[in-house]
Amino acid sequence: MMRGAALGVTGRAIAMRCRAALRLAAPLAGAFALTLPAAAATPPEPVAHAMQALQDDELSAVRGADGIAFNLNNFSLTSSLTNPLTLTYVSPNGSALTLSGLDLSRTDDADQFADPYQLSLRPTAGGQEMIAIDFPLNAAGNQRWSLTADFANCGSFAAGSCAAGASFFGGTLQVLDLTMKGGGLYVAPSQVPGTEGIAFGLGTQLDIGSLSVYSRGRAADGTIDHGDVLALTGIHLVDASTGGVYMLADLDKHPGLINAATDATGSYLHLQVGWPTTSDPVPAATLRIDNITFTTAGVNGAAATTTNLGSASIASMQINYLDIKFRTGQ
Numbered sequence: 001m002m003r004g005a006a007l008g009v010t011g012r013a014i015a016m017r018c019r020a021a022l023r024l025a026a027p028l029a030g031a032f033a034l035t036l037p038a039a040a041a042t043p044p045e046p047v048a049h050a051m052q053a054l055q056d057d058e059l060s061a062v063r064g065a066d067g068i069a070f071n072l073n074n075f076s077l078t079s080s081l082t083n084p085l086t087l088t089y090v091s092p093n094g095s096a097l098t099l100s101g102l103d104l105s106r107t108d109d110a111d112q113f114a115d116p117y118q119l120s121l122r123p124t125a126g127g128q129e130m131i132a133i134d135f136p137l138n139a140a141g142n143q144r145w146s147l148t149a150d151f152a153n154c155g156s157f158a159a160g161s162c163a164a165g166a167s168f169f170g171g172t173l174q175v176l177d178l179t180m181k182g183g184g185l186y187v188a189p190s191q192v193p194g195t196e197g198i199a200f201g202l203g204t205q206l207d208i209g210s211l212s213v214y215s216r217g218r219a220a221d222g223t224i225d226h227g228d229v230l231a232l233t234g235i236h237l238v239d240a241s242t243g244g245v246y247m248l249a250d251l252d253k254h255p256g257l258i259n260a261a262t263d264a265t266g267s268y269l270h271l272q273v274g275w276p277t278t279s280d281p282v283p284a285a286t287l288r289i290d291n292i293t294f295t296t297a298g299v300n301g302a303a304a305t306t307t308n309l310g311s312a313s314i315a316s317m318q319i320n321y322l323d324i325k326f327r328t329g330q
Contacts, residue, residue, distance in 0.1 A: 071112055118132070197258060204245055226295075237285055253277060275320065
């Protein structure tokens with residue numbers, strides 16, 4: 001509206017108004033300064049957002065953290081054909097078991113962060129702090145593990161090698177489509193008085209597509225010889241009562257223990273699942289195998305022979321106490 005009125009006046013009137021505006025500029029500026037709010041006249045200091053160090057007592061009182069979520073997307077461990085990954089266990093009597101050519105991989109969910117592992121610190125029933133690694137729920141079974149390894153036994157192992165003629169090659173072990181659904185690994189200081197070590201809880205629901213042993217092993221290029229094979233397909237391990245996660249060891253009721261110890265024979269690595277610490281019954285598991293087959297290669301061009309043993313199952317099995325000692329060769 002003001003702009004439209006100005007367009008209608010003469011040039012002389014515009015000049016007069018401009019001169020009047022120049023004369024009033026200083027007084028008007030002073031008037032406006034008097035009517036400004038105090039906050040606008042003096043801008044506030046910016047708020048500091050720098051990280052502040054916590055005192056020891058403040059840090060020790062921090063609780064309730066959600067932990068860390070992580071995943072193993074595109075995990076793959078592949079042995080070199082010329083220098084394969086090898087693990088060897090030497091027993092006290094000089095014999096040895098060797099796993100070589102280890103290959104391990106995993107398939108993934110379409111959304112790699114939809115169902116991760118969860119790492120957190122939580123209290124046990126006894127009030128101790130434990131490190132908890134909760135496994136993915138994996139309800140659809142999209143996260144599947146596969147393992148391939150050659151295994152052999154040596155009757156006389158010394159100085160890092162097997163004596164001539166003392167080695168027995170067992171073949172190639174292959175596990176396909178192994179899925180773990182829920183459960184987890186839980187670790188805390190030993191709860192046994194006077195015993196040092198790491199207490200643990202471990203459990204999951206386990207499904208395996210197939211577990212096969214190929215007695216002829218692999219060719220130089222890594223290809224498996226399918227001539228002779230023992231195959232177990234459709235392996236399922238669940239809790240006998242719930243049909244879900246089976247707890248092999250439980251920190252609060254049925255803890256496991258791993259530590260190093262020494263006795264009159266020498267030092268050893270000790271793996272144990274102790275007796276129940278409460279009146280609750282030890283969890284029972286149900287094991288089912290859908291099919292067991294033996295396949296033998298034919299002779300002189302004959303067709304292979306397959307013997308089908310059908311399915312097998314164990315309705316209920318429990319581990320009340322387990323004690324294993326791993327010793328090095330002596």
